[in-house]
Amino acid sequence: MPETAPRKVTLQGENVAYEVRQSDEATQPRIDVDLHGVRVVLPEDSTTDPEELLKENAVWVLEKKRKYDTYREQIPDREFEEGERFPYLGEKYEIVVEQRPASQIVENEFRLAKHHVEQTSIKRALETLYRRKARELFEDRANHFAEEMGVEYDKIEVRNQRTKWGSCSTTGTLGLNWRLMMAPSNVVDYIVIHELAHLREQNHTDEFWSLVEKYDPEYQQHAHWLEDNGTQLVFSKDDL
Numbered sequence: 001m002p003e004t005a006p007r008k009v010t011l012q013g014e015n016v017a018y019e020v021r022q023s024d025e026a027t028q029p030r031i032d033v034d035l036h037g038v039r040v041v042l043p044e045d046s047t048t049d050p051e052e053l054l055k056e057n058a059v060w061v062l063e064k065k066r067k068y069d070t071y072r073e074q075i076p077d078r079e080f081e082e083g084e085r086f087p088y089l090g091e092k093y094e095i096v097v098e099q100r101p102a103s104q105i106v107e108n109e110f111r112l113a114k115h116h117v118e119q120t121s122i123k124r125a126l127e128t129l130y131r132r133k134a135r136e137l138f139e140d141r142a143n144h145f146a147e148e149m150g151v152e153y154d155k156i157e158v159r160n161q162r163t164k165w166g167s168c169s170t171t172g173t174l175g176l177n178w179r180l181m182m183a184p185s186n187v188v189d190y191i192v193i194h195e196l197a198h199l200r201e202q203n204h205t206d207e208f209w210s211l212v213e214k215y216d217p218e219y220q221q222h223a224h225w226l227e228d229n230g231t232q233l234v235f236s237k238d239d240l
Contacts, residue, residue: 009051011058016065020050029053033064035072074231080123086110087232088130090184095122103129123236127178130235134158134178141192142174145215151199165226166191168198179233183226190222 006017018038029048032039038061040050054061078086085092088105096109103112103125116125138156146153154172167175174195180188193215201208212219 007050009054011054011062014062016054016061018050018054022046031057031061033061033068035068038065071231075234076232078236080121080126080236082122086126087182089181089188095126097122105129105133127235130181131158131178134176134181137181137188138174138176138192141189142196145189145193145196149193149196149200149211149215151196153196153199166195168195170202172199179235179239182233182235183229186216186218187222187225190216190219191226193219 006019008015008017010016016038018040020040020042022042022044024044026041026043026046028043029046029050030041031053032041038054040053042048042050078084080095082095082097084095086095087093088110091108093105094109096111097114097117098111099115100111100113103110103116105111110126110129112122112125112129116128120128135156135158138158142153142156152172153168153174156174156176158178159167159175161175161177165177165180169175174192176191176195180191190212193212197208197211197215200211209219216222
């Protein structure tokens with residue numbers, strides 16, 4: 001997808017930087033706004049003027065941009081050092097490096113294997129531990145709720161997506177973001193239930209939300225928690 005040099009446009013008196021990308025997969029012009037900024041994506045043969053497209057959607061673009069500007073300011077500044085505390089299922093756990101055969105979570109501590117830290121880094125060892133515990137928890141909760149909901153999934157993939165918490169493919173693969181391990185356990189359950197519900201209802205219909213509510217009566221609170229606290233699940237600056 002070729003990318004042009006950064007450009008600027010004035011939207012309602014505000015200067016906004018943006019990029020233009022051409023994509024042979026795009027079927028129509030679109031605007032993407034996320035943590036990385038504003039992008040106009042155009043089909044290869046498009047004659048759309050990106051600046052005019054942005055001006056036509058100025059209110060929406062500015063609203064999204066301000067949301068992500070605020071989001072970016074709320075991202076925690078984490079230090080990957082012994083004694084630092086990181087969230088785990090909604091609680092703060094301390095990083096400890098010690099001689100042990102494998103990293104493990106014990107008594108509200110991330111006890112990292114010293115040999116792993118020396119071979120890689122505290123950051124890498126911690127992420128590896130999060131991912132391993134994520135697979136254990138995701139499989140346990142997915143099996144539990146799949147049985148309750150009367151659905152069957154094919155497999156679970158522990159994903160490394162920056163801003164997407166979960167997905168469910170038409171073939172029954174559940175994709176779940178390992179960073180959810182930093183959220184409270186009931187929020188993890190909400191995402192698992194949400195994705196399993198797609199095995200019964202592909203779209204977000206009233207029937208879909210009724211199914212989610214049946215197994216998570218407080219799903220709206222959990223969805224709002226993610227909306228309000230998603231910045232706290234950013235692992236490092238590499239996520240941006």
